[in-house]
Amino acid sequence: MLTINADRLWRTLMRSAEIGPGVAGGLKRLTLTPEDGEVRDQLKAWAAEDGFAVTVDGAGNMFVRMEGASDGPPVLIGSHLDTQVTGGRFDGILGVLGGLEVLRTLKDLGHVPKRPIEVVNWTNEEGARFSPPMMASAVFCGVETLDWLYDRVDDDGVRLLDALEAIGYRGEAPVGKPVDAYFELHIEQAPELYDEGIDIGVVTAGYAVRGLLIRFTGETAHTGPTPMDRRKNAIIGASYGAVATNEVGHAYAPLGKATASRLVAWPNKPGILSSFAELTVDVRHPETEAADRMRDEILARIAEGAEKAKVKWEVVSTWTYGEERFDPALVDLYRQAAKGLGLSQKDMMSQAGHDAYYMSRVAPTAILFSPCIDGITHNEAEDITPAHATNATNVLLNAVVARADRD
Amino acid sequence: MLTINADRLWRTLMRSAEIGPGVAGGLKRLTLTPEDGEVRDQLKAWAAEDGFAVTVDGAGNMFVRMEGASDGPPVLIGSHLDTQVTGGRFDGILGVLGGLEVLRTLKDLGHVPKRPIEVVNWTNEEGARFSPPMMASAVFCGVETLDWLYDRVDDDGVRLLDALEAIGYRGEAPVGKPVDAYFELHIEQAPELYDEGIDIGVVTAGYAVRGLLIRFTGETAHTGPTPMDRRKNAIIGASYGAVATNEVGHAYAPLGKATASRLVAWPNKPGILSSFAELTVDVRHPETEAADRMRDEILARIAEGAEKAKVKWEVVSTWTYGEERFDPALVDLYRQAAKGLGLSQKDMMSQAGHDAYYMSRVAPTAILFSPCIDGITHNEAEDITPAHATNATNVLLNAVVARADRD
Incomplete structure (x- = not known):
């Protein structure tokens, strides 16, 4: 050799x-x-x-x-x-x-x-x-x-x-x-x-890798007087999504992995609710069918979280490889x-x-x-x-x- | 007049x-x-x-x-x-x-x-x-x-x-x-x-207003192979905190309000777990004692979330007025x-x-x-x-x- x-x-x-x-x-x-x-x-x-x-x-x-x-x-x-x-x-x-x-x-x-x-x-x-x-x-x-x-x-x-x-x-x-x-x-x-x-x-x-870029759309408003039931804070929608991603990852561990790797919001300042947020989700599993199931569970939980946060959401980009x-x-x-x-x-x-x-x-x-x-x-x-x-x-x-x- | x-x-x-x-x-x-x-x-x-x-x-x-x-x-x-x-x-x-x-x-x-x-x-x-x-x-x-x-x-x-x-x-x-x-x-x-x-x-x-700036410290690592149980993603700690803040706000509504108004992370990029995040929390209630109780409940839930995310956390700044x-x-x-x-x-x-x-x-x-x-x-x-x-x-x-x- x-x-x-x-x-x-x-x-x-x-x-x-x-x-x-x-x-x-x-x-x-x-x-x-x-x-x-x-x-x-x-x-x-x-x-x-x-x-x-x-x-x-x-x-x-x-x-x-x-x-x-x-x-x-x-x-x-x-x-x-x-x-x-x-x-x-x-x-x-x-x-x-x-x-x-x-x-x-x-x-x-x-x-x-x-x-x-x-x-x-x-x-x-x-x-x-x-x-x-x-x-x-x-x-x-x-x-x-x-x-x-x-x-x-x-x-x-x-x-x-x-x-x-x-x-x-x-x-x-x-x-x-x-x-x-x-x-x-x-x-x-x-x-x-x-x-x-x-x-x-x-x-x-x-x-199998499933990537998702999710966009949340809410409304700016004052952090103080705005009633809780009128709030549409995009940060909350994205945070529910990040938590859901992590929990689905743990549910499929050790083979499955799921990551919230990026969370950005706007205006993202003290004093104001954010009207916009983006969350990047990364799902991996050795079995294609399980990766797809993880992705679908995360999306279902993102829908629930967005409803609680009263924000709209959409998948703006996906990627698949592996x-x-x-x-x-x-x-x-x-x-x-x-x-x-x-x-x-x-x-x-x-x-x-x-x-x-x-x-x-x-x-x-x-x-x-x-x-x-x-x-x-x-x-x-x-x-x-x-x-x-x-x-x-x-x-x-x-x-x-x-x-x-x-x- | x-x-x-x-x-x-x-x-x-x-x-x-x-x-x-x-x-x-x-x-x-x-x-x-x-x-x-x-x-x-x-x-x-x-x-x-x-x-x-x-x-x-x-x-x-x-x-x-x-x-x-x-x-x-x-x-x-x-x-x-x-x-x-x-x-x-x-x-x-x-x-x-x-x-x-x-x-x-x-x-x-x-x-x-x-x-x-x-x-x-x-x-x-x-x-x-x-x-x-x-x-x-x-x-x-x-x-x-x-x-x-x-x-x-x-x-x-x-x-x-x-x-x-x-x-x-x-x-x-x-x-x-x-x-x-x-x-x-x-x-x-x-x-x-x-x-x-x-x-x-x-x-x-x-x-009564209670403001908190919370810092979460984790560790960078790869979003793919890193086992779920070895992850310390600061974004997850901050997201648990944002969700907890919102849920405590709803629990005390209509008088109480609680807002996660700002969430920043670093490196906050696809492909990597974030080692750092900050969350700004804003709590308001007409009664001082209730505002303090809301703040304490949020902090207790932040501690739980940080433990799940395996990240360290600390209150780096507080403000009080109103x-x-x-x-x-x-x-x-x-x-x-x-x-x-x-x-x-x-x-x-x-x-x-x-x-x-x-x-x-x-x-x-x-x-x-x-x-x-x-x-x-x-x-x-x-x-x-x-x-x-x-x-x-x-x-x-x-x-x-x-x-x-x-x-």
Whole structure:
């Protein structure tokens, strides 16, 4: 079995961890900010050191290329370098820099793969600055258009295209191209592997995700004299919805999860009832039918809460993903690689969203998980050990090479 | 009985309604904005037309003065010209412009009062841009310091002193001076007078108000894989608190009222659990003991909700006002004036906060209410009829003159 340069991988991860530091040991490297520009420049510099060409497409996706013995669609490895506001040092980052380490190792070994191998850094996987998440892989896969992506606006009113041009990463390449296969290494973002002491998670499928953006409409009025039975406070409608979401999540635990992740109101000031509120609801379950049932129960309870609050409500946007089943051949490459390296492994489902979900629509795709300590993620305390990074990247290396070198 | 020029009063109110128009027929004239500067300039121009001197104090409070036959502390009439984000055309405004009409009428009549009469426009009664409300009358009455007022900051990070200087209304006069008595005319902001068809409300006391700012502290984590039983989402803690506040309000209705008026969270984004939230709670009841009991029940339920949400919570700020009892002699002047004018009247309590609450600590004070249609206020649909304005201002006129001319 091939093995990577573990020290080099860890040094590379730690160098990334210096770019866009948070306040508590993690990262705040929101997409298309100057910090994101800086880590992109660093990735380009690393590629240049080894003579790997870098292509940037119109959505800012970056492709680091190792040529193969023959041309043709590349084997693609990827993830993302952007983070949440309170992000960790490994979420997404391990996938990109682990991919870079695969190329570096092959170069060290003088191993020219039969097919080209590329490593992609997807723009805005997190959706923390521009919503929704996984936006640029969605365009790459034809799920959304490039104009739609350019028109997304952040909470400060900045248009995505302007932010992309400001950091100099609106590339010339068209968005989307044929790909032989897509491999994604990611930290698990749940405590299962870590709690059970297992080295590698082989992801066979995703949790069904149901997203809802609910809008509540009430009426402004004075917080003092307005009789309780004449009030239409949108904050109360949204709060009933948040509580219902959480309680349905608990009712379906441990498999089901439901989150009220965002609640905004207007005018949202002391002295006045709010006429407007929005609630973002996120439902996940390994079984599609159960996810749909959770969503329907939440909607029924939102209707009850809105009636109590005397506010109108409507679902203004929905999103659905995660029911992908990954490519059995690629899944088996991970299993064989882990077995060959003597690592413990288990099959699992991904609960978080990943760019691989969209990629599975256009190419054979599979995700590989490494443990993360206590399952903590989207938090600056997110952490892994060098051994976690090494083991998973060794599996990635052998699986990718097996794919790239097949007849 | 003396009577005002009703047409002139209405024209003056309608001129004010042109300054800082909202989007639905009301006003958006937040304190210390250019629109507030414009209406202040208009008040100064109106005063100049009739030769009334205008003094501005260090907090931006404006005093329009009619000299009396003798000097000494003035009889003061006042309210405010600032509005909520979705404000009406009469809330506060009727009190200031009704006061101006009192001065104009006395000038028309050649009636020189024994004591000087002044009309005050208090800075930032609403608290909609800079919190808390009734800030400048609090400083006038020695409840807060002027430096404290200057240091308040709006949601855009603008310091109050800078906003005050930007519109040119940081005056030279010291904040606070002896006052013979304080009269405030205000729309009721509740539907009682309007529903019962009564012309005049004589305010004898205020509702006890208990304000709370609660902070919830949780932990950021991923909305997807994080197990339900490991979540500490501050939005859920705050939402339980908002629901509890509303339900306690309903349990104590119709006398008691409780409002969740503001709910903010951070990061408050899709994909992540929020580590921070704040909830503003406003409790009102005519009986002090019941207001305290409502507050305590809400706090107990907030503790339960925080436990379910696994978040920490603390009360970071509290405020208390409204238990003032108004001056019996002034209250009786309103009653006698209404009776003399043949208007129907009833004694009532004020549920909203007013600058009169603070003024009652330093001078004999009483508030007069006029009906507002359907009790709608802090809403652009707020409305009154010309007759409502005329009747109430006639009562104000006769009560003020009786006070100013007493031996």
